[in-house]
Amino acid sequence: MTLKLYGKGGRSFRCLWMLEEAGIAYEHVLVDWAAGESHTAEFLAINPNGKIPVLVDGELQLFESLAINYHLARHHASDLWVDNSHDESLALQWLAWGMGELEGPHDAANRDQSDIHHERLDVSLNALRQTLAERTFMLGDTFTVVDLNTASLLLRPQYRKVARDDATLGTWFRACTTRPALQQAMARPQ
Ligand SMILES: N[C@@H](CCC(=O)N[C@@H](CS)C(=O)NCC(=O)O)C(=O)O
Numbered sequence: 001m002t003l004k005l006y007g008k009g010g011r012s013f014r015c016l017w018m019l020e021e022a023g024i025a026y027e028h029v030l031v032d033w034a035a036g037e038s039h040t041a042e043f044l045a046i047n048p049n050g051k052i053p054v055l056v057d058g059e060l061q062l063f064e065s066l067a068i069n070y071h072l073a074r075h076h077a078s079d080l081w082v083d084n085s086h087d088e089s090l091a092l093q094w095l096a097w098g099m100g101e102l103e104g105p106h107d108a109a110n111r112d113q114s115d116i117h118h119e120r121l122d123v124s125l126n127a128l129r130q131t132l133a134e135r136t137f138m139l140g141d142t143f144t145v146v147d148l149n150t151a152s153l154l155l156r157p158q159y160r161k162v163a164r165d166d167a168t169l170g171t172w173f174r175a176c177t178t179r180p181a182l183q184q185a186m187a188r189p190q
Contacts, residue, residue, distance in 0.1 A: 004056040005019060005026055006046065007054070008033065013152070014065050015055060015065055018077070018148060072145075073144070082146075102124055102154070121159070
């Protein structure tokens with residue numbers, strides 16, 4: 001059964017990137033959240049939060065962009081998934097960190113109409129710096145869904161320059177963002 005990704009731009013882009021990495025067939029159902037299309041009765045039936053993205057994989061309906069990517073890696077792109085239970089726990093740690101320490105402050109700054117909280121961002125990024133000072137990718141020598149998810153959070157215009165120009169993060173960020181699958185996702189209709 002063909003996978004279906006619902007969304008248009010915004011946080012659905014990170015799942016598009018993952019789908020392109022997986023190289024599998026999928027249907028992209030354009031749901032324009034900015035035009036209110038994520039609050040129709042039809043859409044609320046697949047995501048009661050009224051938000052994109054949503055992935056439908058057979059019987060499974062999944063919301064939360066980073067969790068969708070974990071599912072896609074685990075079930076459809078095993079080379080981007082982890083191969084031991086310790087790394088699986090670390091993968092969960094980074095998912096929680098990404099949402100709580102990167103995405104959360106960004107959303108708060110948006111709500112306040114304030115600039116990104118640079119000091120807080122810098123403190124958050126220290127955890128990533130410490131990890132990447134010791135290895136090429138977040139879990140070791142190879143690119144995994146953990147790198148994809150984290151780099152996709154840092155693609156936001158406010159973060160991108162910080163990540164690219166950072167002495168420790170720059171090389172990793174460039175390795176993630178020059179992957180052909182990201183370019184393919186960007187070339188798709190948004
Ligand atoms: N934590 C969720 C956030 C999803 C989210 O906020 N999506 C936005 C677009 S980027 C949305 O659909 N907003 C519609 C609304 O809030 O009405 C995720 O990562 O999937």
